[in-house]
Amino acid sequence: MTGGELDSAALALPAGLRDRVLAASWRARPAGQVVPAIPAITATEAFSRAAHAFHELLCALSDDDWRLPALRDLDVQGLVGHLIGVEDDVQRCLAGDPRVGEADHIESTRAAAVRQAGRRPTGTRAEWHAAVTRTVALASARGNLDALVMLHGMRLPVRSLLVARAFEVWAHDNDIRAAAGLPAAVPDPAVLRLMADLAAELLPGAAVRAGLPRPARVHLVLTGPGGGTWDLLIGDEAGRLPVSIVADVIGFCRLAAGRAAPADLSMDTSGDPGLAAAIVAAVPSLALD
């Protein structure tokens, strides 16, 4: 049995149908819940997975690849040395050493980067791997990942620090891939989701520090596996303007890692265009580099 579709243009929707449909939909699946569901992992696991992927990349590089310019004035080997230095600072941070709290992310690790020059790549790789293994062991042994710590000017819970580390390792993974002419890597959705969560959580503070012209109520939608939906409040409660930003989750994370410019990001925004642009412009300030 088939029936003709009525002339929908002339058809008035029954009063209340929209509210009824939306309410039933939210009951069936709460807003913000992604489909397909992403398995939840710990922050320690996210860092461990990022480190594992990075180690696989290092194992695949030729000796010549280690000499390629990668980032700033560092070649690939120097960049891995930078990461060794970061792991050292992370471990001091987790041990309660206050000196790393305000240390500069690049200056503090420069010595570790410089001393890689002339070493065999396998030695650098082994040192980095040992450092990461110690970080993972320290994090796993730590009961409370909600405890606040201070590292390189950031005060954040240990779990967020570990996700930030996963973020940085992924960013440098792609720096090396770009240097070696390899395709970019994408974290698995569970890791990506934690990275996107962290970027969304830190965005309001970054936007305020960047001098947002008006307070905002941001509906942030990051599409693709590992994405999600966040409603963020930025600035004073009074006068918040609604802004909607829709972007691909990988592009957004590249922006947050400082590996893309806002102009590179394909996105849809609604609300005040200037306010939306200012919020997006604040995202790269989350990068540590």
Next chain:
Amino acid sequence: MDTLLAARLAAGDDHALAEVFDRFGQAVYGAALGVTCDAAAAQDVAQDVFVELWSHPDRFDPAAGSLRTYLVVAARHRAVDLVRSELRRIARQLRHSRLAAQPRPETPGEQVVAAEMASLVRAVQLLPAGQRQVVELAYFQGLTYREVALAAGIPEGTAKSRLRLALAKLESVLDRQLLELS
């Protein structure tokens, strides 16, 4: 546009579903109403269609067609299922009424059912000849729409529309009967 909407739905974007409803709600409701000829049933169908989209946005494949088409087709399918289910329910009642007409009901409950079914049988007998014929062919003899059309010597579309009209009249009788019994 549809690809982005689907991605937003998958990301849990509640605003996206509201947008989809605002764009396609009328088309979906209209498709359902065109089949059911009943506003309440069409609203149920529309709700089911949008809840299904929100619960399983990954079932919509933008490469296979537009979101509007996907939703309208889903509405028609659900509406047809609903009407078929209702027709089967009425057919069961009609068959029971024929059986119940033979032995004398013993209990008060059986007497109520028998009275109700006797009304239905009378309602079928009061249908216009064309409608009564297709009801008897479809539900007493179990013929498909195509077979009904062939047996009655009418186009299949006419058979369907006669069945739909007959159903509406029988439902009306059922409702009145239930009110009188309550």
